[in-house]
Amino acid sequence: MKHIKTVQKSCIDTSVSTGCGECQASCQSACKTSCTVANQKCVNEKK
Amino acid sequence: MVHTFKFEDILLALDVESGAVHMLDELSFNAVNAVNSGMDPNSLPYPNEDIQDVLNEIEELKSGKMFDCPAPLPVNRGGQNVIKAMCLHVAHDCNLRCKYCFASTGDFHGERKMMSLEVGKRALDFLMEHSGKRKHLEVDFFGGEPLMNFEVVKDLVEYGRESEKKYDKQINFTITTNCVGLNDEIIGFINREMHNVVISLDGRKSVHDSMRPTVNNKGSFDIIVPKAQKLIAERGDKEYYARGTFTSKNLDFAKDVEALVDLGFRQVSVEPVILPENSPYAILAEHIPSIRSQYDLLAKMLLSHRKEGKWFNFFHFMIDLENGPCLKKRVTGCGAGNEYVAVTPDGDIYPCHQFVGHESFNMGSVIDNNLREDIRNKFKECNIETKRACSNCWAKYHCSGGCAANAYIFNGDIRKPYELTCELEKKRTECAIGICIKEREENDKV
Numbered sequence: 242m243k244h245i246k247t248v249q250k251s252c253i254d255t256s257v258s259t260g261c262g263e264c265q266a267s268c269q270s271a272c273k274t275s276c277t278v279a280n281q282k283c284v285n286e287k288k
Numbered sequence: 289m290v291h292t293f294k295f296e297d298i299l300l301a302l303d304v305e306s307g308a309v310h311m312l313d314e315l316s317f318n319a320v321n322a323v324n325s326g327m328d329p330n331s332l333p334y335p336n337e338d339i340q341d342v343l344n345e346i347e348e349l350k351s352g353k354m355f356d357c358p359a360p361l362p363v364n365r366g367g368q369n370v371i372k373a374m375c376l377h378v379a380h381d382c383n384l385r386c387k388y389c390f391a392s393t394g395d396f397h398g399e400r401k402m403m404s405l406e407v408g409k410r411a412l413d414f415l416m417e418h419s420g421k422r423k424h425l426e427v428d429f430f431g432g433e434p435l436m437n438f439e440v441v442k443d444l445v446e447y448g449r450e451s452e453k454k455y456d457k458q459i460n461f462t463i464t465t466n467c468v469g470l471n472d473e474i475i476g477f478i479n480r481e482m483h484n485v486v487i488s489l490d491g492r493k494s495v496h497d498s499m500r501p502t503v504n505n506k507g508s509f510d511i512i513v514p515k516a517q518k519l520i521a522e523r524g525d526k527e528y529y530a531r532g533t534f535t536s537k538n539l540d541f542a543k544d545v546e547a548l549v550d551l552g553f554r555q556v557s558v559e560p561v562i563l564p565e566n567s568p569y570a571i572l573a574e575h576i577p578s579i580r581s582q583y584d585l586l587a588k589m590l591l592s593h594r595k596e597g598k599w600f601n602f603f604h605f606m607i608d609l610e611n612g613p614c615l616k617k618r619v620t621g622c623g624a625g626n627e628y629v630a631v632t633p634d635g636d637i638y639p640c641h642q643f644v645g646h647e648s649f650n651m652g653s654v655i656d657n658n659l660r661e662d663i664r665n666k667f668k669e670c671n672i673e674t675k676r677a678c679s680n681c682w683a684k685y686h687c688s689g690g691c692a693a694n695a696y697i698f699n700g701d702i703r704k705p706y707e708l709t710c711e712l713e714k715k716r717t718e719c720a721i722g723i724c725i726k727e728r729e730e731n732d733k734v
């Protein structure tokens with residue numbers, strides 16, 4: 242492509258098998274005043 | 289939904305639903321913006337064939353499910369009622385008198401009080417009994433200042449370790465401390481037992497001392513810094529955060545992040561204060577433009593420091609594009625009041641640490657093993673699909689619906705996100721994506 246370069250492919254896992262809930266609760270990690278989940282890892286390093 | 293933005297010298301497009309990111313040239317940037325605003329891209333001042341090229345490229349991306357993807361079908365968010373994380377308020381008292389403290393300098397608008405070992409054990413039992421099949425659990429020692437009740441913290445960790453075996457679970461203990469009470473013994477204990485330590489430190493000495501005085505109204509910077517430095521020096525690779533707060537008095541907080549980095553802290557988080565508009569320290573709408581430019585400055589500083597080998601991390605600029613959380617996590621967010629609860633020194637349960645003291649959110653008690661499911665259900669139903677502002681927001685899968693406590697405190701409703709924090713969250717998300725892409729491009733060059 243000449244004008245658009247994809248730098249990150251689709252990456253939000255919508256498969257039904259997700260949602261195991263083993264990951265960290267987001268507010269526990271550092272800030273305690275806001276929610277941000279994008280910086281969290283999925284604990285199942287599946288990809 | 290496609291969100292376009294400029295980060296430093298690059299133009300980017302985030303496909304909201306798929307999470308794909310594209311780098312654009314000026315022509316395609318303008319064309320996507322035209323389409324987004326309902327304009328005919330052919331009316332743009334470029335040769336028609338170039339515009340057609342762009343439109344063809346967009347079509348190709350659409351068929352590859354990387355552009356303007358439809359929202360996925362809602363996933364089942366019911367699931368089991370499981371509590372996996374707990375904030376233990378082991379001390380409703382503090383040895384500092386921080387001017388912006390949401391806990392009203394430690395007592396949460398109540399009596400100054402310590403959690404007894406018995407109540408703490410009941411709380412851990414409660415967590416074990418309500419955690420269903422989850423293996424990984426989290427317990428944060430919080431306050432006030434948790435080190436004011438260190439003996440109980442120590443005994444609870446020991447008790448927790450026994451419970452882990454009994455219930456076949458793994459508890460990640462963490463602690464949020466102002467470091468005043470640290471000594472060699474406590475540092476050793478924390479570095480052995482705590483999965484993460486959050487160190488409250490605001491940045492420049494002048495900023496820190498003016499906001500975080502001792503009970504005798506002296507600065508606390510010189511007491512804290514050497515102890516905190518010792519703690520992280522002995523911590524090895526284990527996680528920690530130097531966590532500061534900025535207020536209307538230090539809107540140039542990029543300098544505070546820099547000060548923390550200069551002091552040797554590599555994991556840094558500096559957050560806007562949460563205070564009502566009538567406070568002299570409150571962040572107001574009029575401050576947003578300067579905060580946005582501070583985030584830009586900070587992003588630039590982070591990139592240049594890392595390039596020079598002076599690596600550091602800013603909590604809100606971290607992003608894991610490749611292996612980020614699943615959709616369910618992105619939709620349900622922090623889990624307050626559902627998967628996550630806070631417990632007071634008396635054993636009362638609240639949706640999270642920020643709701644403690646708001647009586648209408650008292651969810652029951654760990655003492656009599658009672659949990660109000662009506663309150664829990666309200667929190668469970670509060671997610672980015674049910675909140676109107678969030679379902680239409682481009683940052684929804686990165687932010688996950690923001691902070692319910694802020695929504696309640698500022699808008700009186702856990703479902704109405706506080707707009708000011710939304711603006712900041714969106715800016716930080718742009719920076720986070722921008723930094724990630726820039727660093728990848730740099731790495732590809734080498």
Ligand code: SF4
Pocket residue numbers: 672677678679681682683684685687688689690691705706709710711713714
């Ligand atoms: S930025 Fe605001 S509107 Fe957007 S998802 Fe977060 S809380 Fe909701």
Ligand code: SF4
Pocket residue numbers: 268273274275276622623624628639640641642690691692693694
């Ligand atoms: S409601 Fe806010 S403070 Fe409470 S856990 Fe969620 S994000 Fe954190």
